Amino acid sequence: MRKYKNIARTLWPELCARPKLQTGALDELVQTVFEKVKKEGEEAVKFYTQQFDKIELSSLVVSAEEWETGAAKVPPALKKAILRAKKNVEQFHEAQRPEGFSLETEPGIRCWQKSVPVEKVGIYIPGGTAPLFSTVLMLAVPAQIAGCEQVVLCTPPDKQGKVAPAILFAAKITGVNRIVKAGGIQAIAALTFGTENIPKVDKIFGPGNQYVTAAKQKAQTEGVAIDLPAGPSELMVVADDSAQPAFVASDLLSQAEHGTDSQVVCVSDSLELLEKINDELEKQLPQLPREAIARAALKNARFLFSADKTETINFVNEYAPEHLIIVSREEDFYLQNLKNAGSVFLGNYSPESAGDYISGTNHTLPTGGFARSYGSLGLDDFMKKISFQRISREAFGKLAADIDIMAKTEGLQAHARAATIRLDAERKTGLTQSNQEKE
Incomplete structure (x- = not known):
């Protein structure tokens, strides 16, 4: 486990690094x-x-x-x-x-x-x-x-x-x-x-x-x-001294037991809380059937101290965790300023495992920092949106000139012709009708 007594921006590349997948x-x-x-x-x-x-x-x-x-x-x-x-x-x-x-x-x-x-x-x-x-x-x-x-x-x-x-x-x-x-x-x-x-x-x-x-x-x-x-599963916990150390430790272990490449991060404004959580990890680890896997994952765990809540939320947004647990008296501040996370769990009694199984939210989430651009899986992912349009003859007549000039400016003559050919046809139709009326 790596411990840091500050999360200065110069450390962010190191703190946000994920396990690298094999290539080649x-x-x-x-x-x-x-x-x-x-x-x-x-x-x-x-x-x-x-x-x-x-x-x-x-x-x-x-x-x-x-x-x-x-x-x-x-x-x-x-x-x-x-x-x-x-x-x-x-x-x-x-x-x-x-x-x-x-x-x-x-x-x-x-x-x-x-x-x-x-x-x-x-x-x-x-x-x-x-x-x-x-x-x-x-x-x-x-x-x-x-x-x-x-x-x-x-x-x-x-x-x-x-x-x-x-x-x-x-x-x-x-x-x-x-x-x-x-x-x-x-x-x-x-x-x-x-x-x-x-x-x-x-x-x-x-x-x-x-x-x-x-x-x-x-x-x-x-x-x-x-x-x-x-990619590998990950969890970040942001906690102050209102958090129960045993609860936080159990949440970190629930993610660590997924695999040796799982990543867990705990950020707190209390060094005492971080020590208590660490003690709880050592108490709870021997009770796990997957102890070896969890211990291997914890070698890459990060315990971070930050006394500045603005610095903390900025780091959270930069890390963009798959799962984020917030147990803090400053919960409202963190929620108002949170931009990047896959799924969020609030308070001492909202473990990440509830979302994994039964609360109702989807546990298929972006990892590896992709929460900056992807959200949790939802109904929209199983659907596609189709757009439709219908343009009346009269309305098209008012659009054609603008379509023509925009298409020609982009050098797409066929696009322009698709508009002007209809406009020309309308003009011929109008001229024919006018001549017939005269006759």
């Missing part, structure tokens, strides 16, 4: 996998699943029987919790339904807009050491509300070639159409190109490791959209 060899691997999947389809997906995950599969798609049987294994208490979370996530995303609009920008010029769903979406659900069934809710629920016609879920199987029951249950109650037992680069490639039994999709959603992240970036070059830039 990783990009070459992604290219190789994509080419093989594009050429060989599901045989290539099975090949790489065996090579990378050491699992030999006869079929990649979860059958209806396997889905039903697996989902039934979820304990009643967990089913109840998942259903409650689904209800809250639904409510939060239902409230985001876009309202179309229509207006006349000028007499005779009617413009309007409506939102329509992305037709086919792929959702990637990490498996590995922690099958993230909660991410199924965060991705499939808004897809269902948006009206996406097809939702294909890809997730790595376990060592027995099975999908975690909780993922199967969450998928069942959220309208997922198909579940594919594949992860990593090969899963993203399959969603990008389509195979015999895996539909090609229009947009890919979901978090993942550096391999998945690189594969999603490659998918973009193949004409498939992605949700947002994703």
